[in-house]
Amino acid sequence: MARMTMIEAVRSAMDVSMARDDNVVVFGEDVGYFGGVFRCTQGLQAKYGKTRCFDTPISESGIVGTAIGMAAYGLKPCVEIQFADYMYPAYDQLTQEAARIRYRSNGDFTCPIVVRMPTGGGIFGGQTHSQSPEALFTHVCGLKVVVPSNPYDAKGLLISAIEDPDPVMFLEPKRLYNGPFDGHHERPVTAWSKHELGDVPDGHYTIPIGKAEIRRKGSGVTVIAYGTMVHVALAAAEETGIDAEVIDLRSLLPLDLETIVQSAKKTGRCVVVHEATLTSGFGAELAALVQEHCFYHLESPVVRLTGWDTPYPHAQEWDYFPGPARVGRALAEAMEG
Structure with missing residues (x-):
């Protein structure tokens, strides 16, 4: 190790x-x-x-x-x-x-x-x-x-x-x-x-492609993220004190829909976070899937939090990233809905 x-x-x-x-x-x-x-x-x-x-x-x-x-x-x-x-x-x-x-x-x-x-x-x-x-x-x-x-x-x-x-x-x-x-x-x-x-581990081991991991258990709101945004979502949950369940997708295709659906049905709320732009981002697919499979369990609309719909900014890239404060506001929006 x-x-x-x-x-x-x-x-x-x-x-x-x-x-x-x-x-x-x-x-x-x-x-x-x-x-x-x-x-x-x-x-x-x-x-x-x-x-x-x-x-x-x-x-x-x-x-x-x-x-x-x-x-x-x-x-x-x-x-x-x-x-x-x-x-x-x-x-x-x-x-x-x-x-x-x-x-x-x-x-x-x-x-x-x-x-x-x-x-x-x-x-x-x-x-x-x-x-x-x-x-x-x-x-x-x-x-x-x-x-x-x-x-x-x-x-x-x-x-x-x-x-x-x-x-x-x-x-x-x-x-x-x-x-x-x-x-x-x-x-x-x-x-x-x-x-x-x-x-x-130094040697050989594998992780199945297509299986998500729940990084933080909670019952108030489901947060779906991947890559860097997993850590931002965890930080936002800790800073706000909101009882968020954070799912790290790990694999976008194939997608672990079962884990997403079970969590969203349990919490009744969902926030999708990714760094890419909003329009036609992968978060749109995630939001649609949650809506299709969990509609009668949802207490509020699915919230998407993403990068801007602009060419990638150079000097302002740290404003472009969804940070803990922006994610925290999205969590609060979902909880208030």
Whole structure:
């Protein structure tokens, strides 16, 4: 067991997977000698050689297209898109090829690829380094979408993704990457919050894709979140004293609808929190599902709290994020409804 940041946990997941299976290969922009822009792949090329961990040209469509071909051949590519904002040139390959190979081949071919990408803000990266595009993938049949909120989950879920026979989009929140983030604060602090602490096993373990985790039990209102917003929601519940039950989705597709429905029926109220923009964000799907399955149990309308419907602001990014104060007001709105 070891204390790990999310970066270290992600690296450990790839290391364990590469050691167990020679078919696992890692590649992308600067992931080889340099170890990735966030150092998630640091040391893997030195350990496993340039044929299993290597750099690619700056071509996201080429990276994903090559991975699809490798997967059809029998390899298990785990590729990195340097920022989630850069995935758009590869969107055609992901949606028209990777997501459809199993169906189009009547099961003769599968596409066991993982596409890792840092997501969300927190580094003052502006409009082209801070987007949260998860909703674009959840609309596509054949893709799985995973967003971890802590190092333990990041490693277990990434190993599960690498071992999955179908394509998995693995979104890694940048604000949780290098450790210290406390949901009570607007900026990183010097120590992990108690919700992020936890020993991460050195060896192999998996967490099932498609199973949510209740991070805080409560009976007053259900809060549905994922990634960084899990910690913000926990902080808001503690600061307001509202008896909130906080669900960490971990996986957006497949979605653990059972856990959501059981919680919303119990509390009768629901707040959905995510960093991405409001309009057509994944929160709209969550709100619709709660409304469909829990309508006669709800005491107030479902509340969505998200980023702004604007281009991502550079200088004002910490105002753009839903923080504990905004989440707290949303909880109060749900309780008063």
